[in-house]
Amino acid sequence: MSLMTVESGLSPWKIATAKLKRNKLAMFGLFVISILVALAILAPVITPYERDRIDMFKIYESPTSEHKLGMDEMGRDVLTRLIYGARISISVGIVSTIIAVVIGVILGAVAGYSGSIVDSIIMRIVDVFMCFPFFLIAIVIAGILGPSIINLMLISGLLNWPSLTRIVRAEVLSLKHCEYIEAAKALGLNARKIIFKHIIPNTLAPIIVYATLGIARGILIEAGLSFLGLGVEQPVPSWGNMLSAAQNFTTLTTYWWVWIPPGFMVLVTVLSINFLGDGLRDALDPKIIQ
């Protein structure tokens, strides 16, 4: 209640920021994400060894003071590759989300605004995409296109837009009959201007939440596809392809330092993003006052 009296004169964004700052889990998530992004950017500076340096005498060496997380199946430093892996995994998450958001927002806004035939065609396409077993189709396409980072970003982006389209369409439908849109129409603005200047900015809150959680989904898809050998290829390290070392049974049971750290990193990253996304959802919802 104190929020209402003290901050009632603030803009919606300032209120949202204030609410977010009070959410401990979200702030923890943001903190961890910042550290991870910094690590990814500074990888060449802070890693103790070269990314692909091979030491044939230290294959599967367990963690020592020299190699804090041990060595992998080719005698490469796991810690170094783990830090470089952050670059690939996080950028796959971000780029694929950008693709999904661009497609999802445009289609959703067009469907909601134009209504009638265009709307039902777009929504049927969404229905088609939504009833595919997501991961299975991702595997099929990855199998056909072949493994590469770009393909991975495209697959994840092109499969992730349908639910955002639904969200944006619903928002647009509720905004469409607002007086300010009527006013814009009366002023003679064309549909494109109304959609991009007046409607989409007012649907930003759910889009931001979706995009945040989308990065987490992208990272999980990278991990899954690369684990199956259909994503990022060696020698470029990603958390997913580091995890795929555990497809070897001896590695799985004995050389745990090769695969548990990347799995743990995926978990921590996705968890932090989910904390932040959930906090954003509460912060951007004007109905929740706490």
Next chain:
Amino acid sequence: MRKYLIRRILIIIPVLFGVSIVIFALIHLAPGDPYSSMIDPNFTAEDRRNLLEAIGYYDPLPVKYVKWLGRAIQGDLGYSITYKEPVLSVILRNFKNTVVLSLTALALSVLMAVPIGVISATRKNTIFDYVVTVFSFIGISVPIFFLAMLLIKFLSFDLGLFPISGMQTIGSGYSGFMKFLDFVHHLMLPVIALALVQMAQLMRYTRSSMLEVIMQDYIRTARAKGLKERLVIYKHALRNALIPVVTVICISIGYLMSGAVLTETVFVWPGMGTLVYQSILNRDYPVVVSCALVMAFFILIANLIADILYAFIDPRIKYE
């Protein structure tokens, strides 16, 4: 109501049509010539051409699509290159293993998640609630194959509690009840992995749905007329809170099958997921693509059932 049902069922038709087009496109994008390994290499180029022409290899795409669709409707999904038998029989063999695995996991997760979600909602902001919340966040964030591998390493290999992979002990010669017990023993770990992840999702839904219902006026009325708290929660609130949960459970069947791809691969469980992965490695695209078709069909049906159930359970919903 009846009108709504009919309309809802009719909507499926264009969607199925779209699904079939996407699947057909994927078949044709798939690299390689599936016939090259089936035709005797001693044939002349002309014989080969005549043969391919006879089965419609040179037909224009729309004609091919119609022919393919006609066969697919009759259950003829083509011929598996690796297994040398009709795709449908390969899929049916693996499909029942996936169904056993995912339905057991679903049942277990519902039995655990709903009570925990309800208790968590009624004790909002207690330690129990915080633990449940953080646990469900971890559950939706962990890559399921990573969880599966952790379970294999620690529970199966280090502690020896469960078999490491497969569906039965090879060469054990068990029969009857012992064979069933052995099967259950193999089933447990993959079920635990799938159920833990599924539970996390369901707990969140149950909790938030329950929290919403508890704030309603009729709950205050129930309390005001002096009903016991337990009766208020479990009779008045729970029934209404479960309505959206039922929908989520139906929809999660598709999610479960999709998630089972990775889980099955890790546990070498002979279901659809393992089949898809093996077929990708073998470049056996007819099998891969047909699996997608079969699963899409089941997800569509599951979503249809979810919608219909929702309409039946919740009389407040009116359909024009």
